[in-house]
Amino acid sequence: MSTLTNLVNRPSDPSLVELTQTLPRGTGEAAVVRAEHLSKRFGDLCAVDDLTFSLKRGTVTGFLGPNGAGKTTTLRMLLHLVEPSAGRALVFGRRYQDLEQPATQVGAVLEAADFHPGRSGRDHLFSLALALGRGAKGGHWFLERERAAAKRVDAMLDLVELRSAGRRRVGSYSLGMRQRLGLAAALLGDPDLLILDEPANGLDPEGVRWLRDFLRGFAAGGKTVFVSSHVLAEVAQTVDDVIIINKGRLVTVSPLAELTERRTGAVRVRARDAHKLQVRLETEGLRATRLDGDELLVQGAPSARVGEIAFRTGIPLDELVSESSSLEDVFLELTAEKPS
Amino acid sequence: MTDQLLAELRKMRSTRTNLGLLAGMVALILLTVLLNGFIPKAHELATHDNQHALLSAGTSAALFAALIGVMSITSEFRHGTIRPTFVVTPQRTRVITAKVIASLLMGALFGLVAIGLSLGLGYAILTIRDIPLELETGHVVWLVIGTPAMTAAWAALGVGLGAVVRNQVFAVIGLIIWAMVIDNLLRGLVPSIGGYTPVGASAALVADPADYVLAAAAGGLLLIGYLVAFVAAGAILVARRDVT
Numbered sequence: 001m002s003t004l005t006n007l008v009n010r011p012s013d014p015s016l017v018e019l020t021q022t023l024p025r026g027t028g029e030a031a032v033v034r035a036e037h038l039s040k041r042f043g044d045l046c047a048v049d050d051l052t053f054s055l056k057r058g059t060v061t062g063f064l065g066p067n068g069a070g071k072t073t074t075l076r077m078l079l080h081l082v083e084p085s086a087g088r089a090l091v092f093g094r095r096y097q098d099l100e101q102p103a104t105q106v107g108a109v110l111e112a113a114d115f116h117p118g119r120s121g122r123d124h125l126f127s128l129a130l131a132l133g134r135g136a137k138g139g140h141w142f143l144e145r146e147r148a149a150a151k152r153v154d155a156m157l158d159l160v161e162l163r164s165a166g167r168r169r170v171g172s173y174s175l176g177m178r179q180r181l182g183l184a185a186a187l188l189g190d191p192d193l194l195i196l197d198e199p200a201n202g203l204d205p206e207g208v209r210w211l212r213d214f215l216r217g218f219a220a221g222g223k224t225v226f227v228s229s230h231v232l233a234e235v236a237q238t239v240d241d242v243i244i245i246n247k248g249r250l251v252t253v254s255p256l257a258e259l260t261e262r263r264t265g266a267v268r269v270r271a272r273d274a275h276k277l278q279v280r281l282e283t284e285g286l287r288a289t290r291l292d293g294d295e296l297l298v299q300g301a302p303s304a305r306v307g308e309i310a311f312r313t314g315i316p317l318d319e320l321v322s323e324s325s326s327l328e329d330v331f332l333e334l335t336a337e338k339p340s
Numbered sequence: 341m342t343d344q345l346l347a348e349l350r351k352m353r354s355t356r357t358n359l360g361l362l363a364g365m366v367a368l369i370l371l372t373v374l375l376n377g378f379i380p381k382a383h384e385l386a387t388h389d390n391q392h393a394l395l396s397a398g399t400s401a402a403l404f405a406a407l408i409g410v411m412s413i414t415s416e417f418r419h420g421t422i423r424p425t426f427v428v429t430p431q432r433t434r435v436i437t438a439k440v441i442a443s444l445l446m447g448a449l450f451g452l453v454a455i456g457l458s459l460g461l462g463y464a465i466l467t468i469r470d471i472p473l474e475l476e477t478g479h480v481v482w483l484v485i486g487t488p489a490m491t492a493a494w495a496a497l498g499v500g501l502g503a504v505v506r507n508q509v510f511a512v513i514g515l516i517i518w519a520m521v522i523d524n525l526l527r528g529l530v531p532s533i534g535g536y537t538p539v540g541a542s543a544a545l546v547a548d549p550a551d552y553v554l555a556a557a558a559g560g561l562l563l564i565g566y567l568v569a570f571v572a573a574g575a576i577l578v579a580r581r582d583v584t
Contacts, residue, residue, distance in 0.1 A: 073584075080430045081423060081583040097430040108427050114420035116355055123354035124421075131347035131428045145346060185424055 032057050032193050032224045033078060037087035040073050040248075047073040049248035050087070055193075055226055055241075060219045062239035062256070063228040066335050070248040071228040072110075075197050079108055091193065103132050107186030108195040112178050112202060117171030121162055121181045124170060125153040129188050156184040176207040183214075194218060196227045200234045212238045232331040246335040259330055266329070267298040267306045270319035280313045281306070294318070299333075344429055344438035348412065352446055357411050365404040365450060369457050372397040377465035385466070388474045389549050395462040395475065398487050399546050401454035402539075403519050405447035405491035409498025410515060412439050413574070414508035422583055436503060436575045440496045447495025451488030459483060479547050482556070486545035490563065494542070497567045503574025527552065535559065538566050 031054035040048040048070040055061050065071050076082040077089045080096040088095070096102055115124055129149035157163045160180035170178065179199060186194060194215070200208050215225050215238050229235045232242075242259055244251040252259070271277045274294040281288040286306070287299040298306050303322040310317050352358055376394040377385070384390055413436075416422040429435050459480070466473060498515070505511035519539060527534035527550075534540045534552030543550060544559020553559065 076582075076584070079427050081426060083580075083582060099430075102430055103428040106427075108424075110423050110427075111420055114423050116351075116415060116419045116421055118355040118357070119351070120354065123350065127347045127350040127354070128424055128428050130350055131344050131425070133343035142346065145343075189428075 031055055031090075032092060033226060034090040034093075035074065035078070035087070036090070038074065038077060038084055038089055039086040040070070040077060040082060041085045047248055048077070048084075051245065051248070051250055052087075053243050053250060053253055055224055057192075057224050058219060058222045059240045060215055060225040060227065060238055062232070062235040062242040063226060063245070064232055064235070064242055064331065064335075065228075065230065065245040065251070067230050068247075069230075069245050069335070071230075071245065072197055073248075074245070075108070075110065075195055075226075075228060078195065079106070079110075081110075101133065101189070103128075103189035103191065105189070105191050106193045106195065107189060107191035108197075109179070109182040109186045109199055110195075110197045112175060112182065114182065115170040115173075115178060118169055120167050121170050121173065121177075121184075122153060122157065122166035124181065125156060125185055125188060126150070128185050129153050132189050152188060156187055159187065160184045175202040176204060179203060179207065179211075183211075191223075193224045193226065196225070198228055198230070200229060200231075208234070231328075233328055244331070244334055251334050266323050267301065267303045268295060268319070268321045268323055269298060269306055269310070269317055270295050271310065271315050271317050273315050277310055277313065277315045280315070281309060284309055341434060341438065344434050345441055348435075348438045348442035349445070352408070352412060352442055355415075357415065358408055358446065361404045361407055361411075362450065362453070365401050365454060366457065368400060369397050369454055370461070372400065373458050373461045373465070377462060377469075382469055382471055385469070385471050386474060391462075391466070391474045392479070392547070392549055394465070395459050395480070396455075396483055396487075396546055396548070397462065398451070398454035398456070398458035398483070399490065399542070401450050401487065401491045402494040402542055403516070404454075405443075405450045405495040406498035406501070406515055406519070407512065408446050408450065409439070409443040409495040409500075410502040410511045411498075411508070412443055413499050413502035414506060414511050417506045418508045426583055432579045433575050436499065436571070436578055439499045440571055443495035443499050444492045448488040448492040450495070451491030454491070455483055455487035482545075482547040486547065486556070489560070490542045490545045493563050493567050497538070497570045500567070500570025500572070500574035503578045504570065536562060538563065541566065 033055040035051050035053050038048055038051040039046070051070075051074060063071050063074070073082055077084050078091060078096060091099065091102075091106055096106070099105055115121075126149055129152050130145065154163070154166075157166045160183055162177060162180055162184065165173065165177060170181065173181065179202070183199075199211055203211065215227065219225050219240075227235055227239065236256065239256055241253070241255050243253050268291070269277070271294060274290065274296055278288045278290060278296055281296070281298055286301050289297045289299075291297055303320055307317065307320055373394060376390070376397065380390060385394070416425060425435060426432060463473070501515060502508075502511045505514065523537045523539040526537050527540055531552045534550070535544065535554040540552060541554065541559045541562040544554045544556050545563065547556070554562065
């Protein structure tokens with residue numbers, strides 16, 4: 001009986017595991033990550049509010065939103081560090097804590113400083129590699145486990161170019177080295193999904209570029225990356241898709257390309273009767289924001305149309321400038337306070 | 341489980357924390373033995389109780405052992421390593437159990453070093469001063485076996501305490517104030533319950549001659565009770581609380 005339950009609950013045949021993970025579910029491929037009505041309250045604060053999204057295999061997805069939007073809480077719910085107040089967070093179709101050896105499927109870099117400053121980078125990886133238990137395969141003796149773990153640890157140190165600093169205490173590492181050590185720790189189990197929380201924070205341009213190339217290569221091998229950032233530009237060259245949240249709520253899920261297409265551009269106008277123009281533009285369905293004094297920022301129409309509306313209304317314009325917005329503007333606009 | 345235990349042992353070996361605790365413990369025991377061994381006059385040191393005080397100085401290792409356990413969990417919260425630890429092993433009770441076992445082992449090791457030191461040096465001082473040993477063999481055997489058992493228990497208890505408190509500074513200060521002040525006051529002021537405090541229960545394991553001390557078996561069971569209570573409370577709280 002118990003054997004039967006075991007068979008059903010955890011298929012030991014790897015191909016079977018693969019099958020359950022890639023089986024079509026609803027629309028196309030099963031999601032690597034799926035949040036279903038995920039919510040988290042801390043006392044009165046609703047950090048994450050009814051969030052639903054999913055991640056496709058083999059993509060790099062940016063998880064964007066201003067500071068305090070609930071990104072970190074969401075990522076921690078995916079990893080069972082934070083318990084959801086409502087809803088579910090599934091990784092490869094299961095709750096994280098129900099995965100057998102989760103670190104062989106999921107790697108995570110959550111904070112730049114999750115190290116004991118007095119422990120060497122190598123020992124940090126070593127203890128995680130031992131806990132991971134991959135070394136146990138092929139040997140039951142402690143020495144065999146230690147040896148297998150050591151091999152894996154050194155390979156990871158090579159990968160992130162920390163081999164020579166490996167035996168130094170982490171306290172002496174630069175921020176960039178710590179970030180790479182965190183990445184090495186996440187990769188110890190050779191995971192199919194990598195979760196990174198603000199990995200570019202504090203990295204120099206060279207480090208950002210190194211990380212970008214690494215993540216692209218990781219996803220090119222059919223693996224999946226979920227990377228959070230509060231600056232779109234940081235990840236714009238890395239991600240395929242974006243999930244934007246604000247105040248714990250989902251704002252947009254879209255391919256990055258679509259977001260790029262939304263760059264409508266804005267028009268800046270200076271008019272003597274800015275208020276009247278603003279009202280007129282708004283009745284025409286455009287979004288006009290009062291800058292300072294007699295200046296307006298108009299969104300949703302080219303400058304020619306703004307000029308035409310002003311002409312028809314009989315408001316003389318002092319200035320009419322077309323400003324093409326950047327991707328960052330789109331992001332800021334999406335996450336801006338909606339007027340109520 | 342073995343995987344987590346190996347990981348915890350690796351963590352314990354790879355910082356200077358436990359080395360520092362060991363050095364502190366050795367220094368304290370050396371000082372205590374030298375003071376107890378050379379300050380009393382020869383006839384004073386010829387009494388059973390004073391020889392117990394001299395030779396059992398190693399039992400003060402209990403406090404250092406408790407700190408091993410406290411540090412093993414609170415340093416993870418302090419430095420954030422608890423996050424990668426729980427990401428690799430989301431079964432948090434498994435992590436706590438591994439820390440308890442690793443602390444039991446390390447605590448027993450500390451206890452052995454401590455009692456070896458105080459017995460060896462204390463006996464050497466008695467020999468030099470030409471004072472006959474007043475403690476019977478059974479008493480000495482209790483010291484040798486009881487001390488590591490007691491320190492192992494305190495180390496495990498420390499894991500539970502650290503898991504409950506989480507904040508390293510509060511846990512360390514709380515432990516020291518309890519062991520050095522409150523427990524002493526309780527035993528001194530209310531001798532009727534003296535045998536039932538954590539320190540009083542431990543005294544039963546090392547043949548302490550004080551009047552209030554319980555029988556070894558009763559004291560041992562009581563100490564195990566304290567250990568289980570702290571570890572269970574810590575494990576339950578760690579499993580329930582969010583790691584932010």
